[in-house]
Amino acid sequence: MTDTTKLSRRSVLKGATATAAFAAGSTLGAPMIWAQNIKDITLRQFGTGVSNLNEVAQKVKEDLGFTLEMTALDTDSVTQRAATQPNSFDIADIEYFICKKVWAAGNLQAMDTTKLENYDKIVGIFKTGKLNDDSVIAQGTAPHTVGFTTGQHGTEFVQEESGWMTLIPTIYNADTLGIRPDLIGRPIKNWSELLNPEFKGKASILDISSIGIMDMAMVVESMGEYTYPDKGNMTRDEIDMTLALFTEAKKNGQFRAFWKSFDESVNLMASGEVVIQSMWSPAITAVKSRGIDCVYQPLEEGYRSWGGGLGISNALSGIELDAAYEYINWYLSGWVGGFLMRQGYYSAVPETSKAFMSDNEWGYWFEGKPATDVITSPQGDPLAQAGDLRDGGSFEERMGSVACWNSVMDENQYMVRKWNEFIAA
Amino acid sequence: MNPSAARLSSRRRAAPFPESVAMQSRPNLAGWLMVSPLALVLAVFLVAPIVLIAVVSFWTATEFSIVPAFSWENYDFLFGSSVTYRVFLNTFKYAAIVWALTFLIGFTVAYYLAFHIRTQTWQIALFLLCTIPFWTSNIIRMISWIPFLGRNGIANSALLSWGVIDAPLEWLLFSDFAVILAFVHLYTLFMVVPIFNTMMRIDKPLIEAARDAGASGPQILWNVILPLTKPGIMIGTIFVVTLVMGDFITVRFMSGSQSANVGRLISNDIALLQYPSASATAIVLLATVLLTIGILLRFVDIRKEL
Numbered sequence: 001m002t003d004t005t006k007l008s009r010r011s012v013l014k015g016a017t018a019t020a021a022f023a024a025g026s027t028l029g030a031p032m033i034w035a036q037n038i039k040d041i042t043l044r045q046f047g048t049g050v051s052n053l054n055e056v057a058q059k060v061k062e063d064l065g066f067t068l069e070m071t072a073l074d075t076d077s078v079t080q081r082a083a084t085q086p087n088s089f090d091i092a093d094i095e096y097f098i099c100k101k102v103w104a105a106g107n108l109q110a111m112d113t114t115k116l117e118n119y120d121k122i123v124g125i126f127k128t129g130k131l132n133d134d135s136v137i138a139q140g141t142a143p144h145t146v147g148f149t150t151g152q153h154g155t156e157f158v159q160e161e162s163g164w165m166t167l168i169p170t171i172y173n174a175d176t177l178g179i180r181p182d183l184i185g186r187p188i189k190n191w192s193e194l195l196n197p198e199f200k201g202k203a204s205i206l207d208i209s210s211i212g213i214m215d216m217a218m219v220v221e222s223m224g225e226y227t228y229p230d231k232g233n234m235t236r237d238e239i240d241m242t243l244a245l246f247t248e249a250k251k252n253g254q255f256r257a258f259w260k261s262f263d264e265s266v267n268l269m270a271s272g273e274v275v276i277q278s279m280w281s282p283a284i285t286a287v288k289s290r291g292i293d294c295v296y297q298p299l300e301e302g303y304r305s306w307g308g309g310l311g312i313s314n315a316l317s318g319i320e321l322d323a324a325y326e327y328i329n330w331y332l333s334g335w336v337g338g339f340l341m342r343q344g345y346y347s348a349v350p351e352t353s354k355a356f357m358s359d360n361e362w363g364y365w366f367e368g369k370p371a372t373d374v375i376t377s378p379q380g381d382p383l384a385q386a387g388d389l390r391d392g393g394s395f396e397e398r399m400g401s402v403a404c405w406n407s408v409m410d411e412n413q414y415m416v417r418k419w420n421e422f423i424a425a
Numbered sequence: 426m427n428p429s430a431a432r433l434s435s436r437r438r439a440a441p442f443p444e445s446v447a448m449q450s451r452p453n454l455a456g457w458l459m460v461s462p463l464a465l466v467l468a469v470f471l472v473a474p475i476v477l478i479a480v481v482s483f484w485t486a487t488e489f490s491i492v493p494a495f496s497w498e499n500y501d502f503l504f505g506s507s508v509t510y511r512v513f514l515n516t517f518k519y520a521a522i523v524w525a526l527t528f529l530i531g532f533t534v535a536y537y538l539a540f541h542i543r544t545q546t547w548q549i550a551l552f553l554l555c556t557i558p559f560w561t562s563n564i565i566r567m568i569s570w571i572p573f574l575g576r577n578g579i580a581n582s583a584l585l586s587w588g589v590i591d592a593p594l595e596w597l598l599f600s601d602f603a604v605i606l607a608f609v610h611l612y613t614l615f616m617v618v619p620i621f622n623t624m625m626r627i628d629k630p631l632i633e634a635a636r637d638a639g640a641s642g643p644q645i646l647w648n649v650i651l652p653l654t655k656p657g658i659m660i661g662t663i664f665v666v667t668l669v670m671g672d673f674i675t676v677r678f679m680s681g682s683q684s685a686n687v688g689r690l691i692s693n694d695i696a697l698l699q700y701p702s703a704s705a706t707a708i709v710l711l712a713t714v715l716l717t718i719g720i721l722l723r724f725v726d727i728r729k730e731l
Contacts, residue, residue, distance in 0.1 A: 076696035083698060201595055207682050209697065250683070257599045257681020268681075272577050273598070413487075416697045421508040423693060424685035 041323045046071040047093025048078055050262070050282060050345070051171055051308060055378065056336055064330055066323055074261050075208050082107060082311075091324060092311040096143040097210055097406045099167050099311065103146065103157070108311040110149045110164035115325050118332040121349045126169040126307065127161055131399055140214065140232030140405035143169060143307040153314075167309025168328050169348035171340050174303030174398045178269060178279030182293045191215075191222035191301050194276060195249050204268055204277035205246075207258040209419035211406050214304050215278045216242050218403065222301050232407035239415050243422045250425060258423065269294060281344035284391075289381035296344075298392040302403030309348075341365050342378050346395060368394030475711070482704035491700050499705035509690075509706075513713070516686040519601075519676070520669045520717075523608040527665050528658065530609070531616025535657075536650070538617075539624035540632075548625075555617055558610075567607045567675055574598040574606075599681030607679045612668055616661035623657030624650070659725040663718055670714050687713075 045052065045068055052072040060068040071089075073081065079098045081088060086107035094102070102108070113119045124130050129137040129144035147169070148162045149155070157166070179188050184199075194203055194215075206212050217231040220242055228238060249255070256274050259265045266286045268274040279296065287294040310331065312324050330336075337347025338356030342365065347353040354362055363369035368390055375384040384390075392398045409415055485494045503509050534555065542548045558566060573579050574597040581593040596602055627650065635645045673688030687710045694703035 076698075080696070080698055204681075255681075255683065257683060260682065267571075271572070271575050273575055413699075416699065417502065417702075420690065420693045420697070421506060423682060424508050424512050424690055 041066040041320060042069055043067070043090045043320070043323060043327060044069045044071070044088070045091035045093055045310075046073060046078065046081060046089050047308070048073065048075055048095075050280070051093055051336075051340065053339070055339060059335060060327065060330070063335070064323075064326060066327075068327070075211070076260075086313060086315065090313050090316055090320065091327070092313065093170070093308060094167065094311060095306055095308045095406060096146055096167065097141040097306070097408050099309070100141050100146045100157075100408045101412075103149075103166055104155060106153075106155065107314055108166065109314045109316070110152050110154055110166055111168060111312060111325070111328070112152070113161075113163050113165055115329075116165075116168065116332065117329050118349045118352060121351050122169060122332075123348060123350065125172070125399065126309075126348060131396070135400065138302075138305065138402040138404050139228075139230050140407035142405045143167075143172070143309075147309075167311045168332070169307055169309045170331060170336070171345040171347065172305065172307035172399075173281050173345045174305045174392070174402055175278070175280060176299055176303050176392070177276055177297050178265075178284050178287075179295050179297050180269065180272065180275040180293065181295050183272060183275045188276065188297050189300050191218040191299050192224075194219050194278075195223065195246075195254060197252075197254070199254070199276050201253050201256055202273075202275045203255050204257055204259055204265070204274040205255065206265070206278045207260045207423060209416050210408060210412070211304075211306070212278070213239070213242065213409075213415060213419065214404055214406060216246055218299075218301055218304055220245060222299075231404045233409045234411065234415070236411055236414055239409075239411060239418055243418050247422050247425045250422070285343055285377055285383060288383050289377050289379075296391040298398070298401075302401040303392075303398065304404055304406070305399070305402040306406040307348075339378055342376075344390075346399065350395070364388075364390055366395050368392075368397060478704045478707055481701055482708050484701040484704075486699050486701045499702045500709075502702065503705055503709065512685050512687055512690055515684065516670055516688075519604065519608065519686060520666050522605055523612065523669050524662060524665050526605070526609045527613045527616040528661070530613050531620055531661060532654075532658070534613075534617050535621035535624055535654075536646075538621055539627075540650075552621065555614060559614060563611050564674065566611060567678060570603065570607055570610070570679065571598065574603055599679070599683060601680070601684060603679040604676055604684060607675050608669055608672070611675065612665050615664035615668065616658075619657040619660040619664070620654055621657070623654045627653050655725045656727050659721060659727055662721060666717060666721075667714055670710070670717075 043066065047070075052070045054070065057068045057070050060066065068091075075095070075098070078092075078094055079101060082092050082094055082098060082102040083105045086105075092108060099108075124132070124135075126143045126147055129142050145159065146157050147166055148158050148160065149164050149166050150158055150162060151164055154164060177188070177191065177194060183202075193199070194205070205215060213234070214231060217228055217234070220226055221228065221231070225245065226238070226241060228234060234242070257264075257268060259268060259277070262280060262283055265277065265279055265283045268277065269279065269283070269287045270290055270292050281296060284294050284296045310328055312321070312328075316324055332349045332352065334347075334349070334352035334354075334356045337349060337353030338361075341347055341350075341353055341357060342361060344365065346366075350366060354366075357365070360372045361375065364371045364375050364384065371384050371386050371388050373386050374382050375388070376382050481491065482499055483495050483497070485492045485496050485498060538548055538551055542551060571578075575581070576593045576595065576598070578598070580597055581590075584590045585593065631649060631653075632645055635649050640648065670686070671688055673686065673692045676684055676686045676689055677692075687706060691703045691706050691710070694700070694706065
């Protein structure tokens with residue numbers, strides 16, 4: 001914490017004692033004791049652009065009364081900050097594979113699941129790794145493998161529900177390739193199409209090593225070049241082979257550009273520079289809301305999935321820690337979930353989000369049913385007309401065919417260097 | 426632009442030459458005290474960070490931390506990878522091409538301003554006109570090329586509608602062409618300013634004398650103006666070469682992340698938390714740039730000429 005916030009915390013605590021004395025005799029609930037003082041609290045959250053939305057900060061101010069400061073960064077910068085600048089944040093909105101990288105740095109503290117009101121309703125993917133009892137756990141850094149630890153300051157991950165969560169799951173999705181059907185003009189069914197010479201100079205892949213390598217692995221398997229024992233944990237030889245294949249494609253002019261930030265991917269697609277590329281769901285939404293035809297194409301080999309969650313800084317304690325719990329409980333209580341699901345993500349507690357979505361929206365986004373009316377983005381731009389179906393179908397269909405999760409490999413450092421060479425080649 | 430203002434005013438101040446010589450010949454306590462604030466600032470903000478970078482370049486890194494050590498690993502990896510050599514070569518390629526183009530354009534513009542515009546008012550007015558693009562951020566000036574050069578951009582649609590081409594030109598954007606175009610656009614002024622400045626100081630009678638002695642226009646340009654403009658050219662060269670060699674953002678945006686120079690190598694390393702490796706690359710780049718400037722300075726003694 002910075003000095004200024006420390007000072008304000010002291011004054012807050014002083015106020016809290018007074019209010020507590022007043023409230024002790026009344027029938028107010030426990031969190032309400034400090035409800036008067038929580039207004040002075042500021043929680044600083046950082047994360048990738050996907051969930052660091054100003055709308056969320058505004059709603060927090062309305063519903064909970066305290067201030068949430070948001071900083072949106074790209075994936076690499078998020079990792080960097082979580083690992084190296086523990087004093088610069090209170091809440092870390094990070095992905096599970098980043099958690100695997102940075103947890104050992106000791107900048108985050110685990111959360112007590114008994115304090116989470118909706119813990120029981122969190123989907124199985126984040127607790128047991130299985131969507132349903134008969135699901136197969138996908139390759140890579142599946143969220144449940146880095147989701148629990150031994151205690152509040154535990155350093156090791158444990159594989160069972162220990163009652164101490166490293167990250168509180170918030171959003172997740174199944175990613176695939178985005179295409180411009182109007183410029184391609186034929187069905188796309190496989191990941192291998194990314195390297196199809198037909199799209200020479202019109203393909204793109206994202207320049208974020210830990211995600212990009214997984215997309216590459218999906219392509220390599222789809223081309224029939226190689227089947228990885230575990231895509232999420234490649235050997236050096238496998239890394240060399242994968243990147244060599246893509247370096248060759250790069251030199252042959254397969255790629256128009258590589259993208260690093262969300263906006264770049266939107267611009268590449270919307271301008272028609274690229275017709276097939278790795279993409280994130282809201283980027284598709286953004287392209288569509290400009291009135292341009294863009295499909296998040298389900299592919300036979302399945303999806304590359306990712307999950308994000310909120311972590312609490314190790315420096316938080318007392319009333320600020322309480323505020324953080326309050327915020328997280330609010331996060332899971334549905335409004336944010338509904339907001340994010342209207343952009344094509346999934347909420348970790350879909351049940352609660354349902355109340356914040358219309359039947360039409362719930363049917364379209366979650367159940368994969370035809371829209372009964374116009375579907376709009378949270379900002380009000382129309383995304384789909386009555387009768388349209390979501391690309392890939394229902395939650396079960398999409399999250400049920402996840403082939404791998406974004407990961408950190410044992411050979412990560414080697415991979416990173418090789419990736420750097422690929423970009424420079 | 427600031428450098429131009431500084432240069433112009435330094436010219437005026439440097440005019441009473443004997444005085445500054447006298448200052449130099451009396452190094453005493455007051456003199457030492459007068460330089461110490463600057464020396465201190467440079468030591469803290471320039472020397473210390475560079476020393477730190479040099480130290481870190483020998484450390485090792487794990488996923489989430491950097492470990493103090495003395496290891497040649499980073500340099501080993503750097504010099505052991507063929508990509509490094511290719512990237513350095515690419516960096517020099519950009520520097521050389523951009524230098525040649527900015528020099529040609531910069532020299533022509535400065536020559537026109539200095540010798541073809543007769544009144545000083547107009548010279549200053551036109552010179553200020555050259556600096557107008559610098560009123561916006563260089564990132565914006567660079568990015569505005571992207572929609573212009575794109576596959577469906579203004580350049581391609583114009584060429585298509587004139588019937589010059591049948592299909593959009595792919596190499597306009599996300600190519601070396603785009604990178605060099607952006608560099609030239611961004612940095613030509615750094616060539617114009619110093620060259621214009623030295624040209625303004627050329628004694629006009631020298632040119633008249635050359636003409637009286639029977640020299641033709643090209644001969645005057647080659648034998649009189651060019652040699653006298655050397656210090657300005659050299660200063661412009663140092664600006665352009667160091668800017669191009671240290672750049673990473675222009676290369677990233679204009680090549681669509683497809684080409685690399687050393688700056689990008691460093692920025693990728695930093696993004697991936699490989700600080701020691703980034704430091705090692707930075708040290709090698711620094712040495713390369715200093716070496717390049719050292720060689721350039723062998724051609725012209727800037728201090729003597731100023």
